[in-house]
Amino acid sequence: xxxxxxxxxxxxxxxxxxxxxxxxxxxxxxxxxxxxxxxxxxxxxxxxxxxxxxxxxxxxxxxxxxxxxxxxxxxxxxxxxxxxxxxxxxxxxxxxxxxxxxxxxxxxxxxxxxxxxxxxxxxxxxxxxxxxxxxxxxxx
Amino acid sequence: xxxxxxxxxxxxxxxxxxxxxxxxxxxxxxxxxxxxxxxxxxxxxxxxxxxxxxxxxxxxxxxxxxxxxxxxxxxxxxxxxxxxxxxxxxxxxxxxxxxxxxxxxxxxxxxxxxxxxxxxxxxxxxxxxxxxxxxxxxxxxxxxxxxxxxxxxxxxxxxxxxxxxxxxxxxxxxxxxxxxxxxxxxxxxxxxxxxxxxxxxxxxxxxxxxxxxxxxxxxxxxxxxxxxxxxxxxxxxxxxxxxxxxxxxxxxxxxxxxxxxxxxxxxxxxxxxxxxxxxxxxxxxxxxxxxxxxxxxxxxxxxxxxxxxxxxxxxxxxxxxxxxxxxxxxxxxxxxxxxxxxxxxxxxxxxxxxxxxxxxxxxxxxxxxxxxxxxxxxxxxxxxxxxxxxxxxxxxxxxxxxxxxxxxxxxxxxxxxxxxxxxxxxxxxxxxxxxxxxxxxxxxxxxxxxxxxxxxxxxxxxxxxxxxxxxxxxxxxxxxxxxxxxxxxxxxxxxxxxxxxxxxxxxxxxxxxxxxxxxxxxxxxxxxxxxxxxxxxxxxxxxxxxxxxxxxxxxxxxxxxxxxxxxxxxxxxxxxxxxxxxxxxxxxxxxxxxxxxxxxxxxxxxxxxxxxxxxxxxxxxxxxxxxxxxxxxxxxxxxxxxxxxxxxxxxxxxxxxxxxxxxxxxxxxxxxxxxxxxxxxxxxxxxxxxxxxxxxxxxxxxxxxxxxxxxxxxxxxxxxxxxxxxxxxxxxxxxxxxxxxx
Numbered sequence: 035x036x037x038x039x040x041x042x043x044x045x046x047x048x049x050x051x052x053x054x055x056x057x058x059x060x061x062x063x064x065x066x067x068x069x070x071x072x073x074x075x076x077x078x079x080x081x082x083x084x085x086x087x088x089x090x091x092x093x094x095x096x097x098x099x100x101x102x103x104x105x106x107x108x109x110x111x112x113x114x115x116x117x118x119x120x121x122x123x124x125x126x127x128x129x130x131x132x133x134x135x136x137x138x139x140x141x142x143x144x145x146x147x148x149x150x151x152x153x154x155x156x157x158x159x160x161x162x163x164x165x166x167x168x169x170x171x172x173x174x
Numbered sequence: 175x176x177x178x179x180x181x182x183x184x185x186x187x188x189x190x191x192x193x194x195x196x197x198x199x200x201x202x203x204x205x206x207x208x209x210x211x212x213x214x215x216x217x218x219x220x221x222x223x224x225x226x227x228x229x230x231x232x233x234x235x236x237x238x239x240x241x242x243x244x245x246x247x248x249x250x251x252x253x254x255x256x257x258x259x260x261x262x263x264x265x266x267x268x269x270x271x272x273x274x275x276x277x278x279x280x281x282x283x284x285x286x287x288x289x290x291x292x293x294x295x296x297x298x299x300x301x302x303x304x305x306x307x308x309x310x311x312x313x314x315x316x317x318x319x320x321x322x323x324x325x326x327x328x329x330x331x332x333x334x335x336x337x338x339x340x341x342x343x344x345x346x347x348x349x350x351x352x353x354x355x356x357x358x359x360x361x362x363x364x365x366x367x368x369x370x371x372x373x374x375x376x377x378x379x380x381x382x383x384x385x386x387x388x389x390x391x392x393x394x395x396x397x398x399x400x401x402x403x404x405x406x407x408x409x410x411x412x413x414x415x416x417x418x419x420x421x422x423x424x425x426x427x428x429x430x431x432x433x434x435x436x437x438x439x440x441x442x443x444x445x446x447x448x449x450x451x452x453x454x455x456x457x458x459x460x461x462x463x464x465x466x467x468x469x470x471x472x473x474x475x476x477x478x479x480x481x482x483x484x485x486x487x488x489x490x491x492x493x494x495x496x497x498x499x500x501x502x503x504x505x506x507x508x509x510x511x512x513x514x515x516x517x518x519x520x521x522x523x524x525x526x527x528x529x530x531x532x533x534x535x536x537x538x539x540x541x542x543x544x545x546x547x548x549x550x551x552x553x554x555x556x557x558x559x560x561x562x563x564x565x566x567x568x569x570x571x572x573x574x575x576x577x578x579x580x581x582x583x584x585x586x587x588x589x590x591x592x593x594x595x596x597x598x599x600x601x602x603x604x605x606x607x608x609x610x611x612x613x614x615x616x617x618x619x620x621x622x623x624x625x626x627x628x629x630x631x632x633x634x635x636x637x638x639x640x641x642x643x644x645x646x647x648x649x650x651x652x653x654x655x656x657x658x659x660x661x662x663x664x665x666x667x668x669x670x671x672x673x674x675x676x677x678x679x680x681x682x683x684x685x686x687x688x689x690x691x692x693x694x695x696x697x698x699x700x701x702x703x704x705x706x707x708x709x710x711x712x713x714x715x716x717x718x719x720x721x722x723x724x725x726x727x728x729x730x731x732x733x734x735x736x737x738x739x740x741x742x743x744x745x746x747x748x749x750x751x752x753x754x755x756x757x758x759x760x761x762x763x764x765x766x767x768x769x770x771x772x773x774x775x776x777x778x779x780x781x782x783x784x785x786x787x788x789x790x791x792x793x794x795x796x797x798x799x800x801x802x803x804x805x806x807x808x809x810x811x812x813x814x815x816x817x818x819x820x821x822x823x824x825x826x827x828x829x830x831x832x833x834x835x836x837x838x839x840x841x842x843x844x845x846x847x848x849x850x851x852x853x854x855x856x857x858x859x860x861x862x863x864x865x866x867x868x869x870x871x872x873x874x875x876x877x878x879x880x881x882x883x884x885x886x887x888x889x890x891x892x893x894x895x896x897x898x899x900x901x902x903x904x905x906x907x908x909x910x911x912x913x914x915x916x
Contacts, residue, residue, distance in 0.1 A: 098533070100525045101383075101443075102409050121445020122290040122531030123457060127464020136461075138454055141445040173182050173522045174468075174478075 035110020035168045036148040038074065038161065040086045045160035047084020048076045055152035055161060062151045064137075064144065071137050073146035089133040089146040095125035097174045110168050111148045119143075128174060178487075178514055180472065180479050182522065188542040190411050190521040194553040196366045203360035203370050210341065211236045213352045217441070218327040223285030223448045223782040224248065228257070229328040231343055231354070233431055234275055234335030238352055243329050250900065254284030255312045255742035256799040257330045258301025259806060262310055263906075265334060268809050272305040272423070273430050275336045281388070281436075282330035283320030286782050287745025289531070290445050291460030292774070293467065294747025296321050296529020298404060304422035304702075305398040306651050307679040309807045311422030311702050314742050316528030316537065317404025318386035321745075322347065322440030325447050337432035344375060347440045348384075357434050363391045363589040364403040365555060367435060368414045372407060375437050383407040384443070387414070388436040390425035391591030396641040397649025399600070400425025401593045408539070410524045413556055415539065417528045420593035421705050422680060423651075429591075443530060452781035459774050459781075460531065467533040467754055475753045479522065480513040481536040482562040482749070485713075487512040489566065492716055493836075494686045496571040498609075498625055499602035500675055500823050501832050503686045507575040511565050515577060516540075520559055534750050536561075543581050547632045548639075550589075557585040560594075566684035567598020572605055573625030583632060590639045592649075595705075599681035600652050601631055603674050612665035618644045652676040672822040678703040678812060687824050689839075690715045692727040695875050698820035699731060701803045701813075707748060708735045720766035728878035730766075737767070739796040744779060751775075798899045801884075801891045802907065808890060809910045815889040818876060826868040830857050833864075840864060890914045 053076060056069035064071050074088035091112050096104045103118035104125060114125075121141040126134040129145075136143045153161040218225055226243045243257075251260045258280035265278045279302045289295040298320025304311035323331060326347020333343075337356075344353045361367045368387040376382045387405040394400025402425050403416035419425075441447070450456055471477055475484050486508065489495035493503030509515070520538040528537040538559035545553050558564070560580060568574060568583040587594040601623075607613040608623040615622060619637075621630045621644055637645025647655060656674040660667045675682040680703025687693040693716075696709030706712075711730050714720040721730045741748045756762075756770045763769070772789050780786050787795070807813025827833040833840055834857060841852040844860060848867050852860055880887055884895030890911060896902050 097523070098525065100409075100527055100530050100532075117442075119445075120290045120443045120530045123445075123461050124464050124531060124533050127461045127533060128468050130468075136457060138457075171523060173180075173185075 035091050035106070035166060036163050037091050037166045038088055038146055038148045038150070038152070039164045040088070041160045041162070042084060044158045045076065045084065045086070045156075046158065047078035049078060051157050054155040054157060058155045059152050063149065066137070071135070073135065073144060074152060087132055090131065091148065092169055094128055094130065094172060094174050095134060097171060098124045098128045100124065106168070109148070112145075113147060114142065114144070116142045178476065180476060180517060184518045185522045186518055188521065190524060190539070190541040190556070192542065192554060193413060193556050196361070196369050197373060199361060199366065200370050200374060203357070204374065206358040206360050207342070207355045209353055210356050211238065211354045213238045215240070215327065215350050215352055217347045217350045220288070220324055220448050222451055222784050224253070225324060225327050225329050227328060228261070228330040228332065229345070229352070230332045230334070231352070232335035233333060233337040233341050233343070233354065233433055236354055238354075250798050252285065252743035252795055252799070253329060254282050254287070254297070254299035254745050255301060255314075255739070257282040258299055258312060259310060259799065259803055261330065261332050262301050262303065263806055265332070266303060268811065270303060271308060272303045272427055276334060277303045277427060279333040279424060279427055279431070280330055281320060281323065283324050284743055284745030286448070286778060288321035288324050288448050289450075289456060289778070289782065290443065291456050291531055292463055292778055293527075293532045293534045293750040294529075295531065295745060297741075297745045297747055298419070299742050299745070300402060300419040300424055302424045302427045303810070304424070304679070305426045306423045306653065307703055307812070309678065309702070309810045309812050310803060311424060312742060313419035313421050313424060314707060314747070315402070315404045315419035316406070316417035316747065318383070318406045318529065319388050319404045319436065319438055321443070321529065322384065322386050322438045325440045325443065326438060331436075333431065333433065335431065340432050340434040342371070342435045342437060343433065344437045345439070347438060362434065364389045364416060364591060365414075365589040368403065368405045368416070371435055371437050372405065372414050375439050381439070383409060384441065385437065385439050389434070389591070390428050391589050392639040393590035393592045393635065393649065394425035395429040396646060397592060397638050398423045398426050398651050398654070399592050399596045399649060400427070400429060401587075401591050402428055403588060403591065406528055411539065411541070411556060415537070415556065416558070416588060417537065418588065418593070420595060422702065425591045448782055450782040451784035455777055455781040459777050463750070463774065464533045466756060470754050470757060471534070474755065476513070476517070477534045477536045477749070477753050479517045481516070481520070481526075481538040481559045482753075483516045483559060483565050484513045485562050486565050487514075488717060489685070493689070494712060494716055496566055496602070496684050496686050498573055499571060499606040499673060500682070500686055501606070501829070502835060505570055505575070508570060510575045511569045511577055511580060516559065516565070519577060532747075532750075534753065536749060536753070540581050543578065543585065545582055545585065546578075547582065547629065548586060548636050555585055557581045558588065560584045563684050564594045564598070567595050571598050571602040571684060572631060574628045574631065575626065576628060579628035579632070583628065583635070586632065586635055590635065592635075592638075595683045596651065596681045597635070598684060599675050600648055600655065601634070603652050603655065604634070604648055606673055607659065607665070607670070610665065610669070612659055612670060617664065651679065652681050653679045669828070672828045675821055675823055676704070677820055678817055680704055682824060685712045687712065688826055691724070691871060691875060692721055692730055694820060694825055694872055695727070695731045695879055696734075697824060698818050699876065699879055700735070701800065701807060704824075708738055714766045718766065724875070724878070728875060728882055731875070731879045732882040733767075733793070736793050736796040736800055739800050740775070740792055743795065743799060746775070794899070798901060801895065801899055802901060804885075804889075804891055805901075805907050805910050808914060813889065814914070815876065815880075815887070818889060820872060822865065822869070825872055826864050827861060830861070833857050833861050886915065888914065
């Protein structure tokens, strides 16, 4: 399956860039001029490190979705069908990585779909889309 | 006892998509149907949780009308059970009985129902005059019917009258059609009927989840213990499943009205159909709760794995599990039906909420059950979990510890349309009568009703469904069986009355209350009869030990019936309130109330309706409806102190075997509680001391609870209490009370 991967050997958690990845995602994918709405969020730690909040396509949300709005596509990426979503937000509550997000103006939640628009704009070349094995379905 | 750990490798490998299909009967059913009346209506979505109109249907005269929801209805009755009681009061007279045409079945989901962001928000409340108690019964049921009815345009449905032939009421909330159809032939049992009707009324496969069916079954018409199944379409299993409005015989009223089924087709569900005033608060509260389930459920109740059956072994360990008609509180074979077994037997890799967004997901399903008896012998079916009540009632209380038979009993109760709790308690009573010679093979028509004889238990149920034999006597329920056995001269009347576990005509649900004074009151001092949903205090009393003093228990019997009533006014399920708790709950003041969750409910109500309340106002909202229901009972000839009396089996040991099985405990109570010396006394003498002490204590509890509730010592709400609650605005209510104040 396709998975967005961040290399913190290269990413400096936004200390020397303008979070181009977040801005590109917000504008290109979600059509909003607000990086806080992006499907990946880069956070800097005070001790110098950092972390990224993003979806690794683990599929836990697919298991808990009551309306079958979440399914893997042929690339293994978990996609949300807006027509089937009932806005229950169990996907948000059950995501251990806090990667499912919600814009107060939209009923349907959103997350990273490994589309790769962020990869192209990262000035450090820290982001990549990688092909990794699909994890086994978990009982949640 | 240690915390159970879930082991996914032990879950049985059963294909949950496979079962016997009945769709081959669809065309035959359709051929037997004809339209009696069709009325157009304007579908509408709720505003702040209310559609502001209700639907009235008389299945006898075929009258179909809409009624406005008044501001007074919202202010005093809120919705759900409140609306049901309000409509029922207006529909009946003091002389009305369950099978009079003017009796109604009212279904109302409540203003919060249909919310998708919080667990347990899809409930319908069903109210009717009960065939078992002759007073209003209310039942809180999941499934999709209530929310889809509201999203079609109605806050409640009133069903009145009686049809000559079976009818189906169809509400199409997409096209705006209300249709009454006559049906000849075709199936009656729910698992077949609801499957056919769901497919008949859905426009296509994608539409299947937007259809819900209310139905009963063959046994409801031949008994007083009929139940209603509310369906929901299980997308992953691709089958119709049910939740039950079980208690009090509403299914019997339904079939007496010759209603075969109610069908609603609603719009596609989305997250904002209630049009709440503050969706942001609802979203944040819901997400917070989902996270709490994710983090805490596995280490607390494991509701997502076991459903409510998680407490089987806890009840057994604390000597609270009903065994052999509530004689004993534990049994060595309980491990065969405890949650360690059910979490292996129930399908786990699926979604089991009975409404969208229920992260607690306790509606577990056992798939691949091949039936051994009855008209569906050989069929493969999917059955409910079972819930705790069914494991205890159909299982330990009757000495049935074979899980497949337990599931089969559960299945047939559901599809025949009878209450599992009632069936468990009445069968346990029959079995004890058999044990004690009150019944024998001749009197049961050949049924050997020995403890654990599941085949005889099932045959008694099949007889009832066929309308024959001893099954018809059993189907009258414990109260009428007691009267019948005594009339026949079949046993000592006091023994029969002591061991027949009913109050107000309703059978006890499945908790052994002998050592829990709080639960004794929680059962007997109820409005509708001994159902734990009003005051499930046994856990906080006996396991968590959060209400140790007499005063604590009396206060709990004021607060919790009101707090729990509130769920039914709004369309909430009670389980998400305390079947998971925040990690720091034990450190909070009044931890037994789960204060953070109470605040969640306050926030969800205010955010939906725009009516700002706090936790005190929440209780006042309930108190209005609770006291109205008490007065309703009095109006119907019950609701007084004498009707709150408890059978002695619920208070203490009735028989010598019971006493001697726990002699050390009972002897110690004689020393510590009564200040007497048991040495040298016979068991009979010690039992007499206990009876005196226990009945006195229960009577004192009644005094304290009545006073705290603002009632007279006869259990009548005072005029001052009515005024305080604003119920003096209803002259009929005041008149009823005045007749009983002297």
